[in-house]
Amino acid sequence: MFFYARYPSSNTLKTYFPDVKFNRCVTSQMIKWFSNFREFFYIQMERFARQAVPRGAHPVDSQLRVGRDTELYRILNMHYNKSNVYQVPERFIEVSEVALREFYSAIWTGRDSDPCWKKGIYKIICKLDSPVPDTFRLPGCPMG
DNA sequence: TGCGAGCCTG
DNA sequence: CAGGCTCGCA
Numbered sequence: 001m002f003f004y005a006r007y008p009s010s011n012t013l014k015t016y017f018p019d020v021k022f023n024r025c026v027t028s029q030m031i032k033w034f035s036n037f038r039e040f041f042y043i044q045m046e047r048f049a050r051q052a053v054p055r056g057a058h059p060v061d062s063q064l065r066v067g068r069d070t071e072l073y074r075i076l077n078m079h080y081n082k083s084n085v086y087q088v089p090e091r092f093i094e095v096s097e098v099a100l101r102e103f104y105s106a107i108w109t110g111r112d113s114d115p116c117w118k119k120g121i122y123k124i125i126c127k128l129d130s131p132v133p134d135t136f137r138l139p140g141c142p143m144g
Numbered sequence: 145t146g147c148g149a150g151c152c153t154g
Numbered sequence: 155c156a157g158g159c160t161c162g163c164a
Contacts, residue, residue, distance in 0.1 A: 010148090024147085029156085031148070036155055039151085146164090153157080 002037045002080050003092040004132040006125060016136050040079055042103075042118065045096070048072050049103035057104070064104055066096040095128045 005012065013030050014022050048071075052063035066072050068088070076096065077088055102121045111117045 028148080032157095033155075035149070040155095148163090149161085151158105151160085153159105154155105 001132055001136055002034065002041075003086065003089050005129045006034070006038055006041070006095070007129055008034060008132075012132070016132060018137060037080065041076070041096075042099070042121075044072060044075055045099045045103045046107075049100055049107055052104055053107055064097070064101050066093050066100060068093070072096070072100070089130070091128075091130050095125065098128065099125050 001008070001016065008016075010027050010031060013027070014020075017030075020026060049064075052061070055061075055063060057063040062070075066076075073088075073093070073096075077084070081088065099121065102124060106112050106117055106121065111120075
């Protein structure tokens with residue numbers, strides 16, 4: 001599901017897990033999961049962005065892409081799609097590239113010296129959530 | 145006072 | 155991932 005929605009609201013989560021009885025604890029746990037998912041996502045983006053900086057990569061360089069043949073893609077897929085039962089949507093790759101380039105740009109221009117430099121990137125990425133396919137509403141359907 | 149977000153730890 | 159802790163908002 002993270003492939004579609006990086007910032008699902010608690011209400012969104014409830015509609016996609018009909019077989020789950022939500023209470024405060026369960027809801028906060030799921031919110032927490034996505035918080036952890038985002039952390040991993042952004043950590044990888046920053047890592048690869050920083051890795052590209054010393055190589056003088058331009059935004060169009062292969063170093064700043066997240067194609068299905070890249071190491072970054074492999075890491076993300078392994079983390080969010082362990083069983084590899086889902087096909088990674090193209091939009092997730094596009095969003096990942098946006099994030100990667102935003103991180104690169106911020107680092108390249110020295111904006112990362114600001115303690116809150118990631119906030120701006122988060123604000124951009126949170127607007128790029130896609131609707132989650134209805135197939136994820138099926139009872140027993142794993143998080144994905 | 146309670147909850148969500150974010151950071152960071154194990 | 156889960157726990158713990160801080161912050162800002164209501």
